[in-house]
Amino acid sequence: MSKTLVLAEKPSVAKELARVLQADQKTAHYYEGKNYIVTWALGHLLGLKMPEQYHPQWQKWTFETLPMLPTKFEITPLPKTGAQLKAIKQLARRKDVNQAVIATDAGREGELVARFIFDYIDFKKPLKRLWISSQTDKAIKAGFAALQPDQNYEHLYQAAMARSEADWLIGLNVSRALTVKYHDSLSAGRVQTPTLAFVAEREQAINHFKPQTYQTLQLQTPYGTAALQPNKHLSADAAQKMAAQVNRTDFKVTAIDVKTKHEKAPLPYDLTALQQVANERYHFSAKETLNLLQRLYERYKLVTYPRTDSRYLTTDLKATMTERLNAISGYSPEAKKWAAQKQPVIQTQVFNNSKVGDHYGLIPTEERGQLNQLDNDELKIYRLIVDQFLLLFKEDHVEKRSKVTLQGGQFTFTFTYHQVLEPGFKDDQKTAPLTLKQGASVKGQAVLKQQTTKPPKRLTEATLLAQMEKYGLGTPATRADILEKLVSSGLMKRQSNELSVTPKGTQLLDLVNPSLVSPKLTAQWEADLKSIEQGDLAPKTFIATMRDNTVRLVKEIKGSKKTYKDPNLTQKKCPQCGSRLREKQTRQGTFYVCSNPDCDYRRRKDPKVTNHRCPQCHHKMVLLKGANGEYFKCQHCGFTEKPQDKKHSKRMNKHEEKKLLQKYSPDAQEAAEESPLAAALKAAMHQDQ
Incomplete structure (x- = not known):
């Protein structure tokens, strides 16, 4: 019997697909059933080759090797994922496999993950696409009943490939040119650099700000506080004189301008809007929000596809609204009542097919979840989505706004009275x-x-995301990773919920090409990628432009007369070569590393605190390195000791314990003298009996 090979993006998604498709025989690399074999990638299994894989001379970081412009881009397996890639290749070549289904994330990057794999293994059999916006059983079954030929998504793949090649060309060449020129690791990119510039511009405005003190004059009335027109910033003397005059003046209503305002309920969130609200309300980073949302989508199946850029819904979803209300009835009494009444959506403007791209807005699925299974942060994100969804079933907010003008002598004051209708x-x-x-x-x-x-x-991540969205920098799927890269590369830092540029980031923006700092050019590149996705622009045209830009950008850096001062360079000297040491932040802490690229010296800035306890005062000891190797030292009492040989200090496993017990059991006592360990083990065994 022929079978269909299904490729998911992650093992967790593959597990759920396998359950729905009744592929219940699990192996190390796939699930198999009567009709389906479900396997998975581990995110990307392949990527574009690195420079040295094209030409050995490109391994050297010199201006002579720049710009690096591969004639044709090629893909290569990523390290540590070879076993899974090999398994997929073997499955694809099985004689009983007659077609494959791409079931990776339904978006640009998900398409790239799968197409890289199927291109690399040279898959010649029919290839189809699963395109769903939620992970519920119902959505999965409906999606497999309506699979599309993957040729329908060719433009999506071309856009993804063009994005990957553009980032390779611009990112690797410009970053390498800056690093070679200024002898420090300086990372630049077509999206991350203008994003960093937004933070720097705000920082500059704050640094140049000079506070000014002023007074304002208002009129307190029984109907509200009225503001002076025009609203002026007054000196203390002028304000006092005007206040005295106002108190001697009689006022009359000279005009009442009435307007009735109908305010519609807000639409469901897209990813960026949700990240902004979560950052403002809970101080979640964009990456944290995306990770929480991904779990709600994949693990719990409670919300629709996360990486959406639309806040609208397709018209076919009208028929599912009552079912979705039923699913959240345990969370909201309102939803339970509306579901029983089959309440229709009142904010009907949300249904607009023309404003939905690959995926519609974030709403709850038809899955009735157990909210007690969610952790506190997951529940916060779930509540944001559900509460926003419930607003679609409510009427417009209607207000009558009366702008009242008060005139007295030379003074005019106005106030607005809000009447909620x-x-x-x-x-x-x-x-x-x-x-x-x-x-x-x-x-x-x-x-x-x-x-x-x-x-x-x-700027916070919320306000920075708004700037990125306004200027078309990145996509909802990539913005969180861009912000994380800026932080991890030491160009930007978080302080509480605020973002600031580091001294290194400030210098980078001065050294990098001005056209790469401006959001206009980068936004145009993003618009071009969208045009490729829609089939309106040939990928070759876009990449040719990227190649020309790469040549220009590298040439500008080579000819630059600007200088750079490494903010992390210390006055400490390397004991091996005498060069100055540089501070480097890593996940394991702060290290001193030699600034000489030909020297590999490094050491911790601060001693590493271990879980090893001092035998005298029982405080945790630090691990130091001296002329005779590593040793433990207690910073409280000064006691030192050498680490035990790992071979002898290794904890016994169960098999070793069993052998030891057998050796010293009563049946095996052949030794003339019983050891203390044997005696202790015997005593313990007798106590248990």
Whole structure:
């Protein structure tokens, strides 16, 4: 019987697909059933070759090897994933496999993950595409019932490949050119560099800010606080004089401008909007929010596809709304009531096929989940999505806004009275109408407020994401990783929930090509990738432009007269070659590394605190390295000792314990003298009996 090979992006997704497809025989690399074999990638199994894999001379970091422009880009297996790739290749060549299904994430990068694999193993059999927006059993079954030929997604793959090649050309060449020129690891890219520039611009505005103190004049009335028109920043003397005049003035209502405002409920979140709200409310980074969302999608099947750039829904989802309300009825009494009444969506503008790309907005699935299984952070993200979804079933918020103008002598004041006519989705209360009439007299009291101008606020991930979205930098799927790379490369840092540029990042922006700093050129490149995805631009045209840009950018760096001061260079000297040591942040802590590229000296900046306890005072000891090798030292009492030989200090496993017990059991006592260990083991065995 012929079988279909299904390729998922992750083992966890493969497990769920296998369960739905009844492929219940599990092996190390795949699941198999009567009709399906389900295997998985581990994210990317392959990537574009690194420079030295094209030409041996490209291994050297010199200007002579730049720019690096491969005639044709090639892919290569990534380290440590070879076994899974080999297993997929063997499965694809089985005679009973007659076709394959790409079931990786339904997006640009998911397509690239799968197509790299099938291109590398030279798969010649029919290839189809599973395209779903949720991981529920119902969605999976419906998706497999409507598989599409993968040729329908050729433009998506071309866009993904073009993005990968462009990042290789610009990122590797520019970063290598900067590193060679300035003798420090300087990372630049077509998206990350203009993103960093946003943070630096805000930092510069804060540094140049000079506070100013001023006073404002307001009129306190029984109907509200009115503001002086035009609203002026006043000196203390002028404010006092004007306040005295206002208190001697009678005011009349000279105009009432009434407008009724209908405010519709907000649409469901897309990924970027959710990341912004989660950052503002819970201080989650963009990456943290995406990871939490991915778990809600894959593990719990409670929400739809995470990496969406749309806030709208397709019209075919209308028929699923009651089922989705039923699924969240345990979370919301409102949802339970509306489900029983088959309440329709009131905010019908959400259904718009023309505004949905690959995936629709983030909403709950039809899966009824056990919320007690979610951890606290997962529950926070789930609540944001569900609460936003419920707003679609509520009426517009309607207000009557009356702008009242008060005139007295030379002074004009205005205030706006808000009368809530219909609370709608805001769930507030109706308010009484304004009782003022035109021509009425109004008594008021002057109020002076002293204020100080405030500097611009530092960017948060929420506000930076908004900037990236505004200028078309990156995609919802890639923005979180871009921010993490800026932090990990030492160009940007997080302080609480605020972002700032590091001294290294500030210098990089001065050294890198101006065109790469501006968001305009990079945004145009992103728009070109979207055009490739839609079939409106040939990938070759885009890559030719990227090659030309690469040549220009490298040439500009080579000819630059600017200088660089390494902010991490210390006054400490390398004991091996005498060069200065540089501080380097790693996951294992801060290290001193030699600035000489031909020297491999490195040591910890601070001693490594271990779990090894001092035998005298029982504090944790630090691990140091001296002329005679490593040794433990207690920083409290000064006690030192050499580490035990790992071979002799290794803990016994169960097999070794069993052998030891057998050796010293009563049946095996042949030794003339019983050892203390044997006696202890015997005593323990007798106590247990």
